[in-house]
Amino acid sequence: MHEMALMESLVELIEDESRKRGFSRVRVVRLELGALGGVDADAMRFCFDAIVKGALVEGALLDIVVKPGEGWCLDCAEAVVIHERFDACPRCGGNHVQAAAGDELRLKELEVE
Amino acid sequence: MCTVCGCGTSSLEQKEAQGHEHASTHRHHDHDHFHEHSHDGDKASIIEGATVDFGAGPAGAHVTGLSQERIIRIERDILAKNNDYAARNRARFAQTRIFTLNLVSSPGSGKTSLLVRTIEELRGRFPIRVIEGDQQTANDADRIRRAGAPAVQINTGKGCHLDAHMVGHGLETLKLEEGGLLFIENVGNLVCPAAFDLGEAHKVVVLSVTEGEDKPLKYPQMFAASNLMLLNKADLLPHLDFDVGECVANALRINPDIQTLLVSAKTGEGLTAFYAWLESHAARWARANTPTAVAE
Known part of the structure; x- marks a missing residue:
């Protein structure tokens, strides 16, 4: 989707953190992406490579951790793992599954020096 | 931690x-x-x-x-900055009692035509303002102004969506009136605008019956983020194989709380229901966002 805009926000966020915490080089950027979030990990990597030139994060490794989607099955009244928003409940096969978690888009941590 | x-x-x-x-x-x-x-x-x-x-x-x-x-x-959150701006917009809407809807759809679903008709029919009852988002041209804002509502056009250039910061700037040039309605017509795109909160009370997704019934499944983020689906161009249904029931069922699979109204911007069919939805949700929103309601 709008991975380039997201990458720009990410780079700003890291520069903001570097001013607050006083580091000048980033070795690893660790992101958490929810599987239901509609953000593509490969597209994020592509945009990262395109955008880091001259920025603080140039040369850093982008590590993306994909978090599985979580739904709430209204029939089973239980939390279940889903891979798409419209997935049926893996327990009962019903379609009454409400996505509960899995659209995270977070900067988890940085390895810096 | x-x-x-x-x-x-x-x-x-x-x-x-x-x-x-x-x-x-x-x-x-x-x-x-x-x-x-x-x-x-x-x-x-x-x-x-x-x-x-x-x-x-x-x-x-x-x-x-x-x-x-x-x-x-x-x-x-990577979107934290956008969300901060959205919170500022939202606070401003609450303060001035402006009920705001963010209209999203693919290009060509008839968002602008719907708005034009809505403005013509509701402008006697509410002050209405419009923010128009497109990559290029001021055509849509011109159409809205001709319909009788002040509008500001935001051109995103290469951008595929409006963000809360752009809307904040748009608000500076629009003279908002207390107790009014603000429609934000997002860039025609069923993907990106889903992730960007603009400070609106509700997202309204417009889907025309000339598109596929499976659009909610193909673009789940947008239907998950919206509270109302307007099925537009209902006047064309006799000429099409579009299955309304299947489309609604697909939308409910993505979002069990979504409401659907079948409308036609051309004939006006179903729009009375949309206006009733607007008024009831505006009233509920105003109640929830007045300082007295908090004190109660």
């Missing part, structure tokens, strides 16, 4: 790195290790009053054997 052992449950969102107890006389778990020695890589900060703080480096924590230049927990 402590970066050494993971203790504590709250995220670090607003906290600075100057962490908690991992200092020189350090009690952690059931052992305490007092560091009288120094080893390479430790960058202890000596703070006035003779506290040696091993947790003051960028890592905000100290672990024996690891240099200070290590891992920093950030735990910040």
